[in-house]
Amino acid sequence: MRSVGVEEELLLVDALTGEPQALSTAVLAAVSREGGDEGEVFEAELHRQMLEFATRPQTSMGDLAEEIRRWRAEAARHAEDVGAAVVALATSPLPVSPVIGSGERYRWLEEQFGLTTQEQLTCGCHVHVSVDSDDEGVAVLDRIRPWLSVLLAMSANSPFWQGKDSGYSSYRSRVWGRWPSSGPVEIFGSADRYHQQVNDMVGTGALRDKGMIYFDARLSHNYPTVEVRVADVCLDPGTTVLVATLVRALVETAARQWRAGEPPARHGVGLLRLAAWRAGRSGLEGELIHPVTMRPAPAEAVVRALFDHVRDALEDSGDVVPAQEGLAALLKTGNGARVQRELLSRSGGLRDVVTECVSRTRG
Template sequence: MTAVTTETTGQAPFDPARPLMGVEEEYVVVDPVTRAAAPHAGAVVQRAAGALGGRTNLEITLYQVEAKTGPHARAAGLEEDLRRMREAVAAAAREEGLAVVASGTPVLGDVVPPPIIEGPRYEVGIQNYRALHDEQSICAGHVHVHLPDREHAVLVGNHLRPWLPVLITLMANSPFWTGRDTGYASWRTLCWGKWPVAGPPPYFSSLDEYERLTGTLAEAGVLVDPGTIFWDVRPSARLPTIEVRVTDVPATAAEAALLAMVARGLVMTGLRRVEHGDPGPAPSAELLRAAYWQAARDGLDGHGIDPMTGERRPARDLAGALLRHIAPALEETGDLADVTARLKALYAAGTGAVRQRAAYTRRGRAEDVVDDLVARLLT
């Protein structure tokens, strides 16, 4: 189940001026005493279902809880839903003597290999992907944006590809891995990139080309099912949405709302260009891969690579270029001033990765990082 569904929209017509958007998030369950990742996601999901119904579930390992908002046309409604959703999951964890954190990776705990949830689909996945599951206790933030059809979703995805590294820098929130500072702002990005159908999607000229390639991958045994097409932008297999799934889970609800507004702005901007016959830019796969790595390593306070030119530029300059690129769309939805203010606040406070390291530096204790993440979950 995902964030924007035909059931929850009531077959709502597509509105190009303000497309519906929804968010899926994954959280790490932790022991509030040891602060280590705790394999009790099943109990948290069961309790949270009382408040969230089917909008919460397990996600690959017993360390992770996934939760989803409903679809929203306006950012204020989405942010309110995000806060209610996070509070429901946090309350369920407290009732079980646990806590949850929004971090792209577990800060503490012996999580390799993780306990994988049971079920036929996951059994096939283990047979297929084997030790790739060892680092799957990672948590992402996904944004769904309503589009008219899958053809538009594939073509709009071409326009998003060059901007995906910037989204990684803005939401970088996974510097630690089981007690160690990895030296990266988004270690989750590196873990996830090992999978065979992950990272930036290829450039596609049409839905037919997309379906031919994914069909070939399925026949070759690379995919378990359409849900294992893990590219960072993809058309939903079941829903009228494009899914932007490139970032770490944002540390705060406010940052999750920022991510959703930016993602919708990118989708709207891409859609307008597709409708004017623009098939989208085609940066080289090598430059895009390098831009991903640079963004994951250095985050917002370092330099990034412009995948269109290969130029090395301050990451904040690239973020500014992103804002200028989507400003007309944000103006149309009424979100431009809000997004601008939130970006300034993010620049001042630092990304999730910066704040995690600051919490560690105060006393040199990874436990303090977990405590800080718990406190920030609802902010």
């Protein structure tokens, strides 16, 4: 059974006004004072209005769900200690002036990328799935490429930007796409070619190091995993678990195809970028680009095609029923973008949207 770990980035906000607060240093100090293993769970991010946590690797999705809920609750508790709250939104609905964190790395990013760095107050969800080798990992990367846009549509949770409706379900994905190393990639064919590409990109001097390889999915440079980085942080922790479940099944399905000698789909990067744009624009409303045909199809049909694609792996891991239930709930309730817009239509104010989402973050 492949292990799965999740990293979630959360916004720090004022509990009453919903405005982002640059308090990550204070929150991490509160974590440190308590000691224990939480110092290895929470860490700062590019902007001080953000807090990240990482789960331990799990083979049981039930255990993963418990960890996600636990660390969200702990993040909320530590934020309360310094007069703030955490919220699982991929962008701030309210206007904000992001504060870049201290440290040489963040200063370098600000100097090199200017406004792109300043405006990267966005929160994602990264899913790590164990692989047996770099060869297997790259074979997986080559074969999951067409399906990543579907995960983006499912997780989309960033319709608002600087106090306005962006017109997108995941505006985070558009902001994140400003990094020169982000987005979908070509087929590598082998681990050697993957590593050569990474080394050549770093060698240009435009990237500081391998940590700036921001592909939608990559080999982790810290762990023996494939790291899928395409998703928004999800408002509902149940959606996070669903995305993680499907990512593990995608990895296992792709590894089986590789071992069976099945080649990856040859879709070009241009088509994959269009599919990602459509997913970020539409979310689960309207149409997506089908990963097999690369033609428009209803979003629900595309999501169900993803489920069918990985059904055998879900069956073998015992996740098929929870995944079916999670998909049904998501298609009924909608992703975070739909929920946020519905909250705005009922309350009339973005502050109310944020404060309600603070409550929902804990699930």
